[in-house]
Amino acid sequence: MTELAVLARLSADSKHPVEQLVRHPRLPLVAGTAAKSRLVRVWDCGGGRLHEFAPVDLGPAREPDPAEWWRSETAPPVAWHPERPLLVVADGSTLTRWTPDGPSVPEQVSAAYLHLAFSPDGRTLWAKPSGDSSDALDLATGSAVPAPYWDTGVAVHPSGELVATLVSDQSATFCLFARPGAEPPAAMRQLRHALVLAADGYGTPLFSADGRHLAIRGNAYVDSLDVFAFPSLRRVLTRTLAEDDAQRWPDENLAWGVRPGVLWIGTPTGSLLELDVETRETVEHPSPAGTPISALTATATGDLLVAHADGELALLAERPATPAPEAVDDVTVFLAGTEEVPPAGQLEDHLVYTDGSGIWESEDPDAAEAAGRPLP
Template sequence: MTELAVLARLSADSQHPVEQLVRHPRLPLVAGTAAKSRLVRVWDCGGGRLHEFAPVDLGPAREPDPAEWWRSETAPPVAWHPEQPLLVVADGSTLTRWTPDGPSVPEQVSAAYLHLAFSPDGRTLWAKPSGDSSDALDLATGSAVPAPYWDTGVAVHPSGELVATLVSDQSATFCLFARPGAEPPAAMRQLRHALVLAADGYGTPLFSADGRHLAVRGNAYVDSLDVFAFPSLRRVLTRTLAEDDAQRWPDENLAWGVRPGVLWIGTPTGSLLELDVETQQTVEHPSPAGAPISALTATASGDLLVAHADGALALLAERPTASAPEVADGVAVFLAETEELPPNAEYEEDLVVTDGTDTWGADADGRPGPCRSRCCEVGRHHALE
C-alpha cells in the first residue's frame, strides 16, 4: 500500500470543473480542459507546488455547423510538445500556441481538428479532423500531408519508438500500433499486429511509465477498464467500474503510478483506488478534497494531480517515493514480430489481431486469414464480421 501526501491545493473554476488533465511528458506542466468551456488552463506542478499560468481563452463560442452541433459540447483539443514548454490548442480552423509567456495569435489551418498529438521527435503535429482522414503538419513550415486514419488520441510508448491509437466504429475498435515517421511532416507508419476491443467510445490508450502495460478506458456503453501486458498484448485485467448509469465514472480517471504495475483510478465518490494490475488487489484511499473526482493524471515527476467536481485541484505525492522505473525494451521485441501495413491496407483483411486471449487474422504461412475470434463463436459483433 502506498501512502499519499498532499503537496498543494488550488481552487479553480467551479462552474466548469476540469474534466481532462493533459500532462507534459517531461516538464512539470499540466493543461486542463472541460466540456462547454472555452478556457484552457495551465499549471506548473514543479517543486511540490501548484502555480497557474495565464490561460488560453478562446473567447465566445463560434456558431457550429448544424451537422456538427456536438462541437460546442466538447473540450478544445490540446497537445504538448515532447521537449519544449509548448502547448497547441485547436479551435475550429485555427491553432493557438501557448508558452509560459502566454498564448500566440491563432494560426489558420485547413481543417477543424478534433484530436491533436505531437510525434515523439516534436517536429510533426498529428491532427485528426472529422471524417475518415488525418493530417501530418510540419509546424515549422506550415506544410501538411495526408496521413493514415486514426481517431480518439495517441499514446506514446516511453521509449518514443512506438505509438498506439484507435480506429473505431460502432461495433468494434482497433488499437493500432505505429512507428513514427522520419522526416517532417511525417505520418505514422502503422503496423500489422493490433488489439481489437469489443465496442466503440474508448479513451486514449495509456502506457505505463516503464512501458510494460497498456490501459484502455471505455467504452460508450460500459464504464470499463482493460489492461494489457506489452509487448505480448496479453490481457492481464478486465473490470467493469459501474454496472449502470446511476453512478457515472469520470472518463479521464486513470494514471500509472511510479511503482511498476500500479494503476491509480479516480472515483465518483472522490476516493482514489490503488490497483496492482498483476495481483488485481485494490486499496481505496480517502478523498483528498471530499468531492467527486473529475479528472486525474500523473505529472512528469510522478506526482498525482487530481481535479474535483467542485473545481478544486490537489497535487499528491506517493510515499515512500520511488525512483523512475526503467523502461523495458519491449518495443524491439514487438517490432521483431510484426511488419508495416501496406499503403491502402484494409484493416479487416490485413491486420493480425488479438483480444488479449485469442489471436486471429493470419493463417499458417503468415498471410491474412479468416477470423477465429471467440467473439465470433458467441455471436458478438466486431469489425471483422
C-alpha cells in the same frame, strides 16, 4: 500500500470543473480542459507546488455547423510538445500556441481538428479532423500531408519508438500500433499487429512509465477498464467500474503510479483506488472532502494531480518515494513480430488481431478459436 501526501491545493473554476488533465511528457506542466468551456488552463506542478499561468482563452463560442452541433459540447483539443514548454490548442480552423510567455495569435489551418498529438521527435503535429482522414503538419513550415486514419488520441511508448491509437466504429475498436515517420511532416507508419476491443467510445490508450503495460478506458456503453501486458498484449485485467448509470465515473480517471504495475483510478465518490494490475489487489484511499473526482493524471515528476467536481485541484505525492521505473526496451521484441501495413488496400485486410487471449488473421472473431493461436 502507498501513502499519499498532499503537496498543494488550488481552487479553480467550479462552474466548469476540469474534466481532462493533459500532462507534459517531460516537464512539470499540465493543461486542463472541460466540456462547454472555452478556457484552457495551464499549471506548473514543479517543486511540490501549483502555480497557474495565463490561460488560453478562446473567447465566445463560434456558431457550429448544424451537422456538427456536438462541437460546442466538447473540450478544445490540446497537445504538448515532447521537449519544449509548448502547448498547441485547436479551435475550429485555427491553432493557438501557448508558452509560459502566453498564447500566440491563432494560425489558420485547413481543417477543424478534433484530436491533436505531437510525434515523439516534436517536429510533426498529427491532427485528426472529422471523417475518415488525418493530417501530418510540419509546424515549422506549415506544410501538411495526408496521413492514415486514426481517432481518440495518441499514446507514445516511453521509448519514443512506438505509438498506439484507436480506429473506431459502433461495432468494434482497433487499437493500432505505429512507428513514427522519419522526416517532417511525417505520418504514422501503421503496423499489422492490433488489439480488437468490443465496442466504441474508448479513451486514449495509456502506457505505463516502464512501458510494460497498456491501459484502455471505455467504452460508450459501460464504465470499463482493460489492461494489457506489453509487448505480448496479453490481457492482464478487465474490470467493469460501474454496473449501471446511477453513478457515472469520470472518463479521464487513470494514471500510472511510480511503482511498476500500479494504476491509480479516480472515483465519483472522491476516493483514489490503488490497483496492482498483476495481483489485482485494490486499496482505497478515501477523500476527506468526499468531492467527486473529475480528472486525474500523473505529472512528469511522478506526482498525482487530481481535479475535483467543485473546481479544486490537489497535487499528491506517493510516499515512500519510489524511483521512477526505467523504460524496458520491449519495443524491439514487438517490432520483430510484426510488419508495416501496406499502403494500398483496406486496413482490416492486413491486420493480425488479438483480443488479449488469442491471435487470428481475420476480422471474424470465430476465427480466433479456429486458429488456435494463444498469446505467448
